[in-house]
Amino acid sequence: MRKQIAAANWKMNLNLQQAMELTDQLVNSDIHLNEAHQVLLGVPFPYLLKVKEKTDKIPGMSVCAQNIASTKNGAYTGEVSGEMLQGMNIEFAIIGHSERREYFKESNDVLASKVNLALEYGINPVFCCGESLNVRESNTQNSFVEKQLKESLFHLTANQMKNFIIAYEPIWAIGTGKTATSDQAQEMHAHIRSVISQQYGKEISDTVSILYGGSVKASNAAEIFNKPDVDGGLVGGASLVANEFDTIIKSLKK
Ligand code: PEP
Numbered sequence: 001m002r003k004q005i006a007a008a009n010w011k012m013n014l015n016l017q018q019a020m021e022l023t024d025q026l027v028n029s030d031i032h033l034n035e036a037h038q039v040l041l042g043v044p045f046p047y048l049l050k051v052k053e054k055t056d057k058i059p060g061m062s063v064c065a066q067n068i069a070s071t072k073n074g075a076y077t078g079e080v081s082g083e084m085l086q087g088m089n090i091e092f093a094i095i096g097h098s099e100r101r102e103y104f105k106e107s108n109d110v111l112a113s114k115v116n117l118a119l120e121y122g123i124n125p126v127f128c129c130g131e132s133l134n135v136r137e138s139n140t141q142n143s144f145v146e147k148q149l150k151e152s153l154f155h156l157t158a159n160q161m162k163n164f165i166i167a168y169e170p171i172w173a174i175g176t177g178k179t180a181t182s183d184q185a186q187e188m189h190a191h192i193r194s195v196i197s198q199q200y201g202k203e204i205s206d207t208v209s210i211l212y213g214g215s216v217k218a219s220n221a222a223e224i225f226n227k228p229d230v231d232g233g234l235v236g237g238a239s240l241v242a243n244e245f246d247t248i249i250k251s252l253k254k
Pocket of ligand 1: 009169173174175176177213214215216234235236237238
């Protein structure tokens with residue numbers, strides 16, 4: 001079975017003490033991860049190594065960067081490169097979150113460079129895509145998301161696409177409390193998988209984990225995750241509360 005993944009996105013929240021308390025609560029909880037499960041904690045850069053010391057003790061739990069630079073190195077004040085993350089043994093990075101696309105103007109082309117650099121340094125991208133409310137209301141979400149995938153990912157080889165992680169996050173559902181229905185999520189996830197299948201074949205598309213993101217919480221996770229093409233979630237707000245995220249992890253397909 002392809003990986004079922006619960007990924008936390010803490011964004012720019014929590015002071016160090018709060019971050020370590022939350023990590024302790026999660027690593028000490030009674031979650032039982034099987035081989036098909038993966039829990040990712042997308043923490044701010046300064047906390048990566050400290051949180052990693054704790055998650056390293058839990059098989060199936062890893063830290064995840066929230067971003068990666070689009071250039072290898074050089075005079076880019078404030079940026080963090082793939083090589084730096086690799087040197088800290090960070091294995092995952094969120095790429096193309098809608099907040100990065102909107103506030104930092106990250107285009108599909110820039111995101112293609114980030115994906116390339118992540119892969120070059122052995123980092124698994126958690127590649128985010130998703131449409132705005134305008135796009136959804138004009139019923140053009142399928143072609144919109146397809147374009148995001150084509151322009152940022154479809155230069156990859158089949159081998160690179162194998163076991164790839166994509167997060168579908170409709171922007172209108174992020175941090176708004178307005179979740180896509182499980183049927184809306186399934187419909188888009190099936191579309192994404194079919195687009196990948198057209199490009200790379202069914203065998204590869206069946207290995208790709210497609211996470212849903214957008215106001216996932218303990219109370220709706222199981223219904224969304226139970227859909228056949230939904231392989232877990234990327235979770236913002238609810239991942240900051242230990243027992244919420246704990247229940248979300250336990251809602252992954254067994
Ligand atoms: C996110 O930031 O990726 C996200 C899905 O946020 P929230 O769960 O708060 O909607």
